[in-house]
Amino acid sequence: MAFEGLAERLQGTIQKIKGKGKVSEQDVKEMMREVRRALIEADVNLKVVKEFVARVSERAVGSDVMKSLTPGQQVIKIVQEELQALMGGEQSPIKFNTKPPTVIMMVGLQGAGKTTTTGKLANVLRKKYNRKPLLVAADVYRPAAIQQLETIGKQLSLPVFSLGNEVSPVEIARQAIEHAKEEHLDVVIIDTAGRLHIDEELMQELKDIRGIKEPDEVFLVVDSMTGQDAVNVAQNFDEAVGITGVVLTKLDGDTRGGAALSIRAVTEKPIKFVGMGEKMDALEPFHPERMASRILG
Numbered sequence: 001m002a003f004e005g006l007a008e009r010l011q012g013t014i015q016k017i018k019g020k021g022k023v024s025e026q027d028v029k030e031m032m033r034e035v036r037r038a039l040i041e042a043d044v045n046l047k048v049v050k051e052f053v054a055r056v057s058e059r060a061v062g063s064d065v066m067k068s069l070t071p072g073q074q075v076i077k078i079v080q081e082e083l084q085a086l087m088g089g090e091q092s093p094i095k096f097n098t099k100p101p102t103v104i105m106m107v108g109l110q111g112a113g114k115t116t117t118t119g120k121l122a123n124v125l126r127k128k129y130n131r132k133p134l135l136v137a138a139d140v141y142r143p144a145a146i147q148q149l150e151t152i153g154k155q156l157s158l159p160v161f162s163l164g165n166e167v168s169p170v171e172i173a174r175q176a177i178e179h180a181k182e183e184h185l186d187v188v189i190i191d192t193a194g195r196l197h198i199d200e201e202l203m204q205e206l207k208d209i210r211g212i213k214e215p216d217e218v219f220l221v222v223d224s225m226t227g228q229d230a231v232n233v234a235q236n237f238d239e240a241v242g243i244t245g246v247v248l249t250k251l252d253g254d255t256r257g258g259a260a261l262s263i264r265a266v267t268e269k270p271i272k273f274v275g276m277g278e279k280m281d282a283l284e285p286f287h288p289e290r291m292a293s294r295i296l297g
């Protein structure tokens with residue numbers, strides 16, 4: 001379960017302060033020392049941890065809290081609010097184009113879950129938003145990727161646009177958008193090529209695809225289990241191609257949660273969805289408030 005370790009640590013720490021009728025500055029200090037340690041153990045970015053601890057501490061030793069009837073509860077409420085703020089505050093919705101088709105580009109490194117997420121997202125768009133998505137196989141370097149997307153399309157009974165692996169991704173994207181217009185499909189989701197590492201050529205290709213028609217969303221798919229590496233990848237992709245949001249996959253297997261807690265603060269880009277399993281219905285919108293509640297129990 002996601003955040004297991006962090007939740008356990010923080011809940012333990014919080015128990016100590018919860019019922020206190022009086023909370024001293026020293027109590028807050030001690031608690032924050034434990035919170036700090038718990039966050040670092042959860043693999044949260046160090047700078048993010050420092051800022052978080054400073055913000056909570058400053059608010060928690062304020063006179064309103066100290067003089068309130070339930071200071072322990074107040075401190076916990078502050079931790080909860082700041083955790084939520086750290087993850088972006090509110091849930092960030094998908095930006096649809098008022099003039100269809102909406103174009104969503106999926107980018108990310110190989111193995112992050114890009115192709116799977118492309119299918120899951122299309123499924124969400126159809127089921128929850130009543131849209132007609134078109135899946136576009138633009139990863140021409142990994143032959144299996146095209147077939148993987150076609151299999152997913154069959155499984156979901158959704159159309160997949162592909163021109164094999166001899167045509168350039170830019171041309172595939174261009175024709176796919178035209179095809180969507182003709183067929184009245186209102187969302188085009190482009191599964192772009194992934195690499196093992198970020199390289200110039202890949203970034204240029206993504207920029208070229210961007211150049212056809214400004215996408216409404218560029219979603220970076222990153223593997224939650226890679227922790228701070230995921231945060232670095234997000235930062236690099238954002239600088240190189242520009243992203244509008246993040247899909248954090250494999251949160252179901254991430255007991256630490258460092259990426260979920262750091263990505264927003266480091267990149268200023270919202271986490272829009274989280275992958276919670278391999279199945280096609282295992283994609284959920286990311287709710288900072290619910291996540292924060294889950295961590296604090």
Ligand code: GDP
Nearest residue numbers: 110111112113114115116249250275276277278
């Ligand atoms: P790509 O190279 O980025 O296109 O990655 P794939 O879509 O092929 O996914 C790589 C592996 O990760 C596959 O085995 C997926 O089933 C798995 N995967 C993707 N998303 C999730 C997720 O949210 N949870 C779990 N447990 N596995 C996932």
